[in-house]
Amino acid sequence: MTPTITAFERSPDRGRGLARDMRVRWALEEVGRPYDVRLVSFGEMKQAAHLARNPFGQIPTYEEGDLALFESGAIVFHIAERHGGLLPAEPNARSRAVMWMFAALNTVEPPVFDRDLVQILERKEPWYEARMRALEDSIRTRLGALSRHLGEADWLDGDFSAGDLLMATVLRRLNGSALLADHPNIAAYVARGEARPAFQRAFEAQRAVFEAASGG
Amino acid sequence: MTPTITAFERSPDRGRGLARDMRVRWALEEVGRPYDVRLVSFGEMKQAAHLARNPFGQIPTYEEGDLALFESGAIVFHIAERHGGLLPAEPNARSRAVMWMFAALNTVEPPVFDRDLVQILERKEPWYEARMRALEDSIRTRLGALSRHLGEADWLDGDFSAGDLLMATVLRRLNGSALLADHPNIAAYVARGEARPAFQRAFEAQRAVFEAASGG
The missing domain is CATH 3.40.30.10 (Glutaredoxin)
Structure with missing residues (x-):
């Protein structure tokens, strides 16, 4: 089905x-x-x-x-x-892959997502600069931890997993930012995810929807 | 072990x-x-x-x-x-229980957690009122959706599951607030979780740590 x-x-x-x-x-x-x-x-x-x-x-x-x-x-x-x-067969490795899924969505995504939202919705508010500074500090702390964990590895824990898939989709929001440029190993990690043929097919499919809607 | x-x-x-x-x-x-x-x-x-x-x-x-x-x-x-x-045996029900785990931590927790944080860290900032209003609006939207879904049921989907466990721990942060009082079915849901003997044992164990640390 x-x-x-x-x-x-x-x-x-x-x-x-x-x-x-x-x-x-x-x-x-x-x-x-x-x-x-x-x-x-x-x-x-x-x-x-x-x-x-x-x-x-x-x-x-x-x-x-x-x-x-x-x-x-x-x-x-x-x-x-x-x-x-998308998940390792070995039970402990599988639990760790699930751990990275939650880490992507609960520890890394909240400040990364808020940063985008604040840039759109709060740009003219008097607190904009202070809010952005606090969010970017929070993102920097998390990226620093992630970068030290990743080191020179290709993926977060062994082979590519659903944890990497979610983490890469979260981190892609920072593409082009100084936050990501500060950590070349994380930037390379995101690029590695984006280079996967499955990512490319998915990306083209969603892009086609936007282009059709825009008459482009 | x-x-x-x-x-x-x-x-x-x-x-x-x-x-x-x-x-x-x-x-x-x-x-x-x-x-x-x-x-x-x-x-x-x-x-x-x-x-x-x-x-x-x-x-x-x-x-x-x-x-x-x-x-x-x-x-x-x-x-x-x-x-x-903590998870149903039937595969679809199990996937839905996992869905509620993610919903608790990704959809409901972020504004609820931020509200506590802002109350502590930003109380003296000039934007405090506006920030709290935005967060509480966001919490209200989510609680409204959750309340309509829950209706008069005891738990989110059939028997008590890990999804209810996480959701109740997130919602407990709102105990005593008007946000929760607006939805008696959610307040009762949280109380139902807190009344479970396993919750009580866990609560007493963490409380004993705090009391020992305080010499109380």
Whole structure:
């Protein structure tokens, strides 16, 4: 059965693959699983049909037969658990890969995501500079820790895993920033993720949606 | 083998069980697993011995033989995966329980945690009122969605699961607030979690640490 995911009809990132459907597309590409996409507008996301898929009214969602899931981390985990290639077989290594999934979404993503949000929503507020400084300090602390852990390794723990997939999607938001440039090993890690054929296919698929919506 | 977790030597929540070791203690109590605790000071958390357990220098960590984990969500998942009682056996229900784990930590926790942080760190800043208003709006939106989903059910999806465990630990931070009082079904849900004998045992254990540290 082909799963159906939801994605923005017109992504606010203008096709840069920063919306959270990108993670799910990438995971499905890594495991070689075809999928359908239902595009939703911002208005539709708050209507009953979509709220039945995700009570929080966000994308992505994942529908497969009787199963309906939301939360990109949980969807990636579901895909990783049912197919080979995204989680190690050895039980302890598998627990560590899951640990990096949570680390990506709970320790690294919050300040990285807030930084983007503040840049858009709070640029004219009197507290803008102070807020950005605090967020960037917080990001710097986390990137420093991540950089020391990664060292010269290709991936966070052995082979590429769902933990790397989520971490790379989080860190991509910092592409082009001094924050990332301060850590060449992390910049190379992100580039390594982006160079994977599965990432490329997922990226092109989401980009095509944005271009079609823009008539471009 | 008895696992060892780390916790604050002197928790900044003054024994209210809001630190993230509480989740791990609760999960271990639910599955009936004894554990040892290594207490760490704020200074020790940033030193090499602790950074080897968690490069981000936070608590809790979890050590069991050759396995060392950090990230409370990942530790709770590890415990849930290896013991009965915290994840349903049916595969789709299990994927949904994992979904609620991610929803607790990625959708609900960020604004709830930030509200506590802002109350402590930004109370004297000129932007304090505006920041709190934005955070509370964000929390209200999420609680509204959660309340509609929960309805009159006891738990988020069937029986109590690791998803409820994490969600309840996140929502407890709002105990006593108008935000929670606006949704009696969520307040009752949190109280239902707190009434579980395993929660009570975990709560008393972390409280005893704080009282010993305070000489109280």
